[in-house]
Amino acid sequence: MGKKKKRRKALKEKTALKEAPLVQEKPAEKKKKKRRQPVPTKRERPNWPLTALAGAGMVLTGYLVLTFYLGTPPLYCEEGSTCDIVQQSRWGTFLGIPTALFGFMAYAALAFIGFRVRRPGLHWKSAWIVSLVGLGYSIYLNAISLFVIEAACLYCLTSLSIMAAIFGVVFFQRPSGLPNFKYATWAGETIVLALVIVGGMHLYYSGIFDPAVGPEDPYLKGLAEHLTDEGAVFYGAFW
Numbered sequence: 001m002g003k004k005k006k007r008r009k010a011l012k013e014k015t016a017l018k019e020a021p022l023v024q025e026k027p028a029e030k031k032k033k034k035r036r037q038p039v040p041t042k043r044e045r046p047n048w049p050l051t052a053l054a055g056a057g058m059v060l061t062g063y064l065v066l067t068f069y070l071g072t073p074p075l076y077c078e079e080g081s082t083c084d085i086v087q088q089s090r091w092g093t094f095l096g097i098p099t100a101l102f103g104f105m106a107y108a109a110l111a112f113i114g115f116r117v118r119r120p121g122l123h124w125k126s127a128w129i130v131s132l133v134g135l136g137y138s139i140y141l142n143a144i145s146l147f148v149i150e151a152a153c154l155y156c157l158t159s160l161s162i163m164a165a166i167f168g169v170v171f172f173q174r175p176s177g178l179p180n181f182k183y184a185t186w187a188g189e190t191i192v193l194a195l196v197i198v199g200g201m202h203l204y205y206s207g208i209f210d211p212a213v214g215p216e217d218p219y220l221k222g223l224a225e226h227l228t229d230e231g232a233v234f235y236g237a238f239w
Helices: 002-019 048-070 082-088 099-116 120-147 154-172 183-205 218-230
Strands: none
Touching: 048 099, 048 154, 082 154, 099 120, 099 154, 120 154, 120 183
């Protein structure tokens, strides 16, 4: 009987081993791999908020460009008004071109980006750069008009509001999932770029590159005003 019991016991142990689930050995712990962020797909529709705001900016600046070349003052910008003083100042043009034309080109670029550029990364980055530079330049011009010229321009303030709204839309629309993209680094680099561009324009207006564009000589300005008040007429001859 003792042998039979031993055999039964051995059979039970073998059966238990067969029925028991196989326990796999845990492999050596591997370094956790970072999950790759999904690459954003192509935009299905135009960016209507960006396109609409850029279109409004095009209408505003296009009107100012038209009145500049026609030689007629814009509406509510009569001769001698604060708006006219700003428009006729040396900051009213850049390289002989009305600053409103540069604004029109910036808004046109943003409208094109909003309507046609569908790749999320390219769409957002290009809109960010254009709107950031445009906002910086608009802030600079309005600061000059308020603190240097001491006159306000309704059209300039309206353009600033539109560009600020565009930049706000672009900021809150930043896409998620761009591979190997750091927003903080990108923002810092583009802000420096915008400051360099606006700083270069300020140097131009200061007469660094062309003294004729810079501030007027107070003596010559006073002399011209005095001669005008006296009704002086210049006569000359050329051979």
